[in-house]
Amino acid sequence: MTTITNALPNIPRLYTGICEWLSCVIYLLVMYRRAPKWRSITAAAVGLPAIIGIQYFDGAMDIDFWIFGMLLAVAGMYAVIFFGAQTTMRECLYITTRAFVLAELIASLHWQIATFIGFNDHTNLRRHAPLAGLELPTVCLATIIYFVGFGMAWIIERRNFERERPMDPSRTVVMGSVIITIVTFAMSNLSFISTNTPFSGSVGQEIFYIRTLVDLCGYAILKAQQEQARVTRANVELTSIDAKLQSEHQEYLQSKENIESLGRIAHDLKHQIAALRAEVDPEHAAAGFEQLEASVKEYSAQEHTGNSVLDVILTSKVKTCAQHGITLTTVADGKLLSNMSSMDIATLFGNALDNAIEAASKVTKPERRLIKLALHTHGRFTVIRVENYYESALQRDNQGDLRTTKSDDRAHGYGVKSIQHIAKLYNGNVSIKTHDHWFTLTVLLPH
Template sequence: MTGAETLPDIPRVLTAVAEWSACLVYLAAVGRRAPWVRLVPACLTGLAALVAVQVVAGRLPLPLWAVGMASAVAVMLALTWRAGRLPLRAAAYLTARALVLAELVASLHWQLHCFFFPGSVLPTTPGQVGLVVLLYGAGFTLAWALERRTFPWDTLADVGAREIAQAAAIALATFFMSNLSFLGTSTPFTGRLGPEVFYIRTLVDLCGLVALHAQQGQRLEAHARAEVQAVDGVLRAQHEQYLQSKRSIEAVQRTYHDLKHQIAVVRAEDDPARRHAHLDEIEHAIREHGTYVRTGNQVLDVVLTTKKAMSVERGVELTCVADGSLLDFVSVVDICSVLGNALDNAVEAAGAVPAEDERLVRLALFAQGDLVMVVVENRYHGHRLVEHGRFATTKADRTRHGWGLKSIGHTARKYGGSMTTHAADGWFTLRILLPRPAPAGAGRPGASATATR
């Protein structure tokens, strides 16, 4: 006599509700959803479809058991994909986890139901319904509380086929082993008594969920290592750019110094027309290439001078009001990283604005109480995509781009500060707050220095 003959199996309607609830748990954990006007119909349609599929599957002969299971998984995948506006790969990865979670909660509830209410096929009394509400509510709420910290959106955007295959293999193995006793008892891996069958199913489902959680933990560790390496690469690239720019600026300044002496020679030219032509040419070259930003911080001076030259090449007007002495406590590498990335992004976005007179970038660096505030504003064209509370890169290859803002945020947190972004009315604003270190002597307010335009 099989376990299915000894005790009634989980009602199909409760299985459908568990699968539907598990999908909603992971959508809430990821923080992705369609607009409410689309979300509610999608969720209600998904619930109705799961109930219909489960009811029909319950009437199928045993050889078609796998068909019913596959149909339910397909509906869960469609619900997660449509309601969450997720890439198909991310939806498949979450569906595998939702299937095991649904099985665990439904199995645990039914095990306790059969223990406290033996002989009952459907929860009908207030006590039985209360047990459903209690266990389903507590189980899925606890799952959401545990999972919401392990599913930042940026770790799902690049989920690969190998990871999906691993999650699917764990989910299918868990589902098969937990239900093996309901297919037959004449195997070494099945139970023969009703309570034993239910206990095995709950325990296997729990082990499957733990295995999936461990897999996600490994993904988070791998993603964190890749992010650190990418941020480190950005830091090194900006520092190398700074060193190269510094050498170039020093060479140009030596050339300008020589040109000043050549002006005197040119003025001694007997031919007035030639003399003035040479003189105007030299002075024009000095004005065009000799603009050097001075803020009180040599590193910042080099960065801003380089970025101003870049902005001129791209037809962008960059204005700066900065007291560079406020950044004396910040390392050379971090100044290059923060200001270099911020201005690179700002100039690139402003350069894409169709109207030439609206290609604007503004930088402000000033003290506000015990804080140093850096504000970079730029015009932009189109709209900015927000993903998981952060602005996403506009480049097609997200695996190689989008690290600029992450690098800035990483550096700000390194100094105990923070970074915020805002986009509205065609202006993108980046704000960085850094706590000022306590001075060795009496504090003095930082003097405001205005960089040249």
């Protein structure tokens, strides 16, 4: 170990604590929060003096407890994020690593610029330790750097996080972020431990430059890691949606074949029943034949909208509704779907009606098990509207969008996504509204 030439004072504890707190606030603003707003504000307000207090407590400890002090600071940031967002422990650990590296980067950049200006002005900042850097010019400089630095971080991070749902990073991603953070912190502070390594500096200003540069690289690597995780997650969702589309299409083809077969059977049975009526006409037999004829009508009834694909879908869903005691009312002009592929029609209407049937089947009173489907034109748009009565409570995310009511929200919820995906293919949009226990899904497709 050699002595650092022109050693500069360490970053004041106050600035370090403020940077750590601001990093936590940035991620609380951009990430998905299960906690109500008042809880997030309270956690942030309590976190500022707590994090600064931890920094001064660390400064009072012996140098041998330096690593313990850093772990204590990370724990303070973890607590602020955990209580402020009410997130899972795994997600909180991932966010904390991001926040810690960001805090180290901004704090190092600020103090590097502050000491450089002081050095050029021949100001011996070391004489003011531990209050070095608390002069008014340096405070003003800190305000500017923090505003610009954390402002840029907010702009960058808000595009990387989805506020309507949690990230739920995998264990591999979390462990990778922890390792990246540890390596970044170790490499950026290596010169303070020993200058006799290939990666250390020996001059004060040089050491601060190395520290800032390594922190910047660490932050960039963590961002790249998150981007890769986002791409992987998006590919998984697209694969799931594509699999569902294929499944819906195969279901349509099978339903079409079954309905055509049932139609032929029903046609033959009608003639057989007519022949039996001519031969035998007792009252009890007539009653039995009427029941048989009614059951045949159930299978022979088919929808005629002007679109063969939509006819198959509606005929299949009418039967499903009958099994659940649901009244399905349709007013549809199938000719408006002439520019859509059979697969898209089957998926769009199949998903919309499946969701409606699932909700309506949970209604306790049979007379309220209602579903209405309308397909018509309005101005320059084709309007598809599916309405159903519901009783179960609806869950919404932070942006007011509806969330799946199923327990496994990672394995479900692709029905609406499939509808949105298809609408986007035809330059349309999807809206969902609820009013007075009526759920309305509207799809607008331009002609």
